[in-house]
Amino acid sequence: MRKGIYIILALLLSLSLWADKPYTVVLDPGHGGKDPGAVGKFSKEKDLNLSLALQVGKMLNKQYPDVKVIYTRSTDVFIPLQTRADIANKADADLFISIHTNSAESKTPSGVETFILGTDRMEANLDVAMRENAVMKLESDYKTTYQGFDPNSIDSYIMFELMQNSYMDQSLRFAEQVQQRFVGHLNRSDRGVRQAAFWVLLKTACPSILFEMGFISNPEEERFLNKETSMAQMANALVNAFGAYTHREAVKKESLALEPAATPAAEQPAQTAQPAPKHDTITAQPALKNDSQPRHDRDMTATTPVPDNRVTYAVQVCASKTPLAENDPRLQGQKCECVKLNGWYKYYTAPDTDRNKVMKARKELLTLFPDCWIIQLPAK
Numbered sequence: 001m002r003k004g005i006y007i008i009l010a011l012l013l014s015l016s017l018w019a020d021k022p023y024t025v026v027l028d029p030g031h032g033g034k035d036p037g038a039v040g041k042f043s044k045e046k047d048l049n050l051s052l053a054l055q056v057g058k059m060l061n062k063q064y065p066d067v068k069v070i071y072t073r074s075t076d077v078f079i080p081l082q083t084r085a086d087i088a089n090k091a092d093a094d095l096f097i098s099i100h101t102n103s104a105e106s107k108t109p110s111g112v113e114t115f116i117l118g119t120d121r122m123e124a125n126l127d128v129a130m131r132e133n134a135v136m137k138l139e140s141d142y143k144t145t146y147q148g149f150d151p152n153s154i155d156s157y158i159m160f161e162l163m164q165n166s167y168m169d170q171s172l173r174f175a176e177q178v179q180q181r182f183v184g185h186l187n188r189s190d191r192g193v194r195q196a197a198f199w200v201l202l203k204t205a206c207p208s209i210l211f212e213m214g215f216i217s218n219p220e221e222e223r224f225l226n227k228e229t230s231m232a233q234m235a236n237a238l239v240n241a242f243g244a245y246t247h248r249e250a251v252k253k254e255s256l257a258l259e260p261a262a263t264p265a266a267e268q269p270a271q272t273a274q275p276a277p278k279h280d281t282i283t284a285q286p287a288l289k290n291d292s293q294p295r296h297d298r299d300m301t302a303t304t305p306v307p308d309n310r311v312t313y314a315v316q317v318c319a320s321k322t323p324l325a326e327n328d329p330r331l332q333g334q335k336c337e338c339v340k341l342n343g344w345y346k347y348y349t350a351p352d353t354d355r356n357k358v359m360k361a362r363k364e365l366l367t368l369f370p371d372c373w374i375i376q377l378p379a380k
Helices: 002-019 045-063 081-090 126-138 154-162 168-185 219-225 228-246 355-365
Strands: 023-029 067-071 095-102 112-117 190-196 208-215 280-283 313-320 337-341 344-352 373-376
Touching (some): 023 045, 023 081, 045 067, 045 208, 045 228, 095 228, 112 168, 168 313, 219 228, 313 355, 344 355
Parallel strands (some): 023 067, 023 095, 095 208
Antiparallel strands (some): 112 208, 280 337, 313 344, 313 373, 337 344
C-alpha cells in the first residue's frame, strides 16, 4: 500500500515538472571556428549563420518570454555535428533550427530553401547533404563517433531510408511557415521546402529544420546577406514563422512596414526615414468579364483615406503575385484592400491609426487567417 502511494506521488511530481517545462528552441548556427563553411568574396558562412541566430534568439526572448532559447554556439567556435544534436536532446528541445548559408559553383543561383529530414528526391539534394555533413571529417575520430558513416559515400546514405522520423509532419509545417514568410513577405526567391539526409536532423529528437538563408556565391545576394537591415528582416521573418507554427501571441510585436524586396539589392530597412516606395492602393474587385486588362492595373484611389499624418496600421492577410477577385477563397469572404509593391499584391484589412484596435482586429481574424500579422502602411 505504502509503495503504491510512493508511485502515485512520484507520478504526480513528474507531471508537475513536465507541466512547468518551458517551450525550448535550440538555435544552431552552422559551422564555426576552424570550419568556415561556404566562403564568398568578402564574407564567411560561419559569421552570417551566427549573426542571424543571435538576432533570432534576441527577438524570441523579447517577444516570447515563455520560450527558452539555447544556442549550440554563441561565439566563433567549432562544434561537432553530433554534439549539436546532443545539445538539443539534452535540453529536451521542442524545436531545432539549424541556420546555414548556401553556395554553388555558379554565381547565378539565389533564394531561400528549407530542408527537413527525408529521402524524397535524395539524389537531387545529395550534394547539399554531402557538403553539410562533410564537417564531421574535421573531427579526429569521426568514423567512431558517426558509426562508420562516410559523408562522401553514396552508400552511407542508404541508412537514412531505413530510419523513420516521427517528427516529419511537424518539421514540414514549420518549414512551410518559414518559406511562406521569406517568399510571401520578404519577396525572396523561393527554392522550396526539400528533404535531405542531414546527420544533425537525423539525430535530433524533435521537430527540426535546416534553413539556407541565401547564396554567398551570388555577389548580389552576398551583399544583401551582409546588410544589418537584411539580417533584422530575416530574423523577424523566422520569429514570425515560429509564432505562427506554435500559435503563440507575441507580447509586443513591432510593426513590419511594407517594403519592396523583389531582389536582394532592393531590400530596405523596415523602419527608415527614406521616402516610401511608389504603390497603388486598391480594393479586391469581382472578377471581370470581357475585359482583357485587370482592374488592379488601372489607376485607382484608396477607398479608405488616411485622415492625417499619423502612422496607419492594418492586418495583412495574404500576398499574391497576381490580383485576386473579391470572391477569392484566400480572402475568406473578407473585404480587403490591397497595396501593390514591385509586382506583389498585398491584401490587408482593418486599417486604423490606433494600433490597439488593429491588434484587436487581428485577434478576431486569427481563426480565418492563422498567419495574419500587423503591418505599417506606407505613407501616401
